[in-house]
Amino acid sequence: KAVDIQPACLGLYCGKTLLFKNGSTEIYGECGVCPRGQRTNAQKYCQPCTESPELYDWLYLGFMAMLPLVLHWFFIEWYSGKKSSSALFQHITALFECTVAAIITLLVSDPVGVLYIHSCRVLMLSDWYTMLYNPSPDYVTTVHCTHEAVYPLYTIVFIYYAFCLVLMMLLRPLLVKKIACGLGKSDRFKSIYAALYFFPILTVLQAVGGGLLYYAFPYIILVLSLVTLAVYMSASEIENCYDLLVRKKRLIVLFSHWLLHAYGIISISRVDKLEQDLPLLALVPTPALFYLFTAKFTEPSRILSEGANGH
16 A cells, blocks of 8 residues: 655644545645544544444433433422422423434434444543644644544534523423413523523533543542432431332432432443443442431431521
8 A cells, every 4th residue: 555655743633634545545635633523543644533432432421411401400490499380391391302402413413314423432531632732843833733532522512512502492481481380480480591501611611621521420420429319318307218208209319319320330330341340230229228227326307407596
């Protein structure tokens, strides 16, 4: 195979783009930034991203997709109060919005029209921050080689958030206006206003910390799910199994946290060796059982009452 001989590329992510190919002859351009959907290989040639995402990549995308949904549900519950019967419909609508946004995002991503994507492998943390590795050969001129080396794991999250925001603005105001009869005029749209705040925050979080989240999200899921479960059970004054079973909502919250525990455990293990990692899922109910067994020693109801009285 004939390949033209050119000086080696400087920089970690600079590569040569294929200009012409005829049989065994390949002609590459000058060293520079790779086009979207390509990244450099070990020989510093830009190669198309044609691999399928690994399980861990899908779990990461699932985590980033869950963030707006969980925040939607939290603020819907926070602002609905006990008088409104519209919370359930808003929860369902938020789930519908995020699901449709995820499907549309997959359909418009490469390859277009199918529910899977082509990607490049994440090899190291620096793959997420190629803008920090533009070389300066003479310490004066900078060769700009910034491109999405982790295509499309970085930009697909922004596309998903954009579709979530558009669908929310199209569907939620009409729904809330029709069925949120238990809320005042100033309160019924507060969950939508909250979303207008947290979507920009999530966007900045992905832009700045996308690579860090990629490696840390399993541990973030486990820690947050443990903390929120403990806070919820203490705030609800759950001290035994009867308190837990007396309301369906409490069971739903418990099972939701168990699903998050399982998601985090699977993400950490990556299911490389399925027969060894599956027994770890038996640990999912452990935090809730530990809380119930030790609640009689801490008495959350007494702590809450003392806190309310200012002691």
